[in-house]
Amino acid sequence: MARKEKSDTPGRMKQIRLAYQMTKRVDSRVGLVVLGVGVITFAVVLAIGFLIGYPIYAGLLGVLVAVLAMTIVFGRRAERAAFSQMEGQPGAAVAVLQTRAMERQWSVTPTVAANRNQDVVHRAVGRAGIVLVGEGNPNRLRSMITAEKRKMGRVVADVPVYDVLVGDDEGQVPLKKLQSHLLRLPRSLPKQQVNEVNDRLRALGDLLSNMPVPKGPMPKNMRMPRGGRIR
Structure with a gap:
């Protein structure tokens, strides 16, 4: 030794x-x-x-x-x-979210949503609830975050959800303050529920990733099979 x-x-x-x-x-x-x-x-x-x-x-x-x-x-x-x-580099936000100080209190899933313009949304789950952190163009990110909230609402409708846009403009959180911003959020979930929320979101992600995706556009008169619907 x-x-x-x-x-x-x-x-x-x-x-x-x-x-x-x-x-x-x-x-x-x-x-x-x-x-x-x-x-x-x-x-x-x-x-x-x-x-x-x-x-x-x-x-x-x-x-x-x-x-x-x-x-x-x-x-x-x-x-x-x-x-x-x-600051200003793609993936900077997730690097902050995955620091040792954050990992003790938050479970981070990088890039739960992204587009061809390199706008990305990351997800952090902790005692405060769910935080969706977006980096990129604010206008495009808002629609991406809204879609992600709608998707998560199917399995975690009773959990507080916060959204954060990383940047220096009004209404955004600077990268250097991102860590302290999340750590100051009020704690509203017990540890056991945090684990349950993580499990639900992982299961939802696995389900969506395993769904068959049609090649090319779907015909207008074609109905989606029942097995492909998410209830």
């Missing part, structure tokens, strides 16, 4: 170095900010230690707290830098 931890250390350090270099390209002050947070945090904890008469213990604790504070600040700034680089 010790050998494995030693072999993992260079890999982790390389990841941290690469993350710092990537963030530095977008956020030139990241090094100074993170270092400043560490120094200030250590100084505050050490000062408290002198006041209560335990400077040595406070110094040791200050180092740990300072490292933790620096890690949190660097993580947030690195994430913000990554989002700014992804």
Whole structure:
């Protein structure tokens, strides 16, 4: 086990170095900010230690707290830098939805609807209900989201459904705020119901994907067979 931890250390350090270099390209002050947070945090904890008469213990604790504070600040700034680089690129929204922080609270299904213009709709299911996240042209996305809501209404009519358009225009949610927007939604479903909703939607998706699709246009006088209808 010790050998494995030693072999993992260079890999982790390389990841941290690469993350710092990537963030530095977008956020030139990241090094100074993170270092400043560490120094200030250590100084505050050490000062408290002198006041209560335990400077040595406070110094040791200050180092740990300072490292933790620096890690949190660097993580947030690195994430913000990554989002700014992804902004405007196809699939950026789903990359945000599938971050580790989101995966703990949301089950994400990428590209539940798409068209030839690369407008896509992703679905996230969590304690708040169902969120349809669209990226692309707002006018085309609204009709796609409406169609997706109509389809889902057959199996989850009693579940709250939210729609989010990713962008910087009025009524849209910027990519860098997408994560916080979803995490702030009110929780209205118990965990057990979230699993049930996921199962229903997966079953609906499987059913629709397995339905036979006619080749070419359907004749006007031809009726759809009963087996092809969804009740």
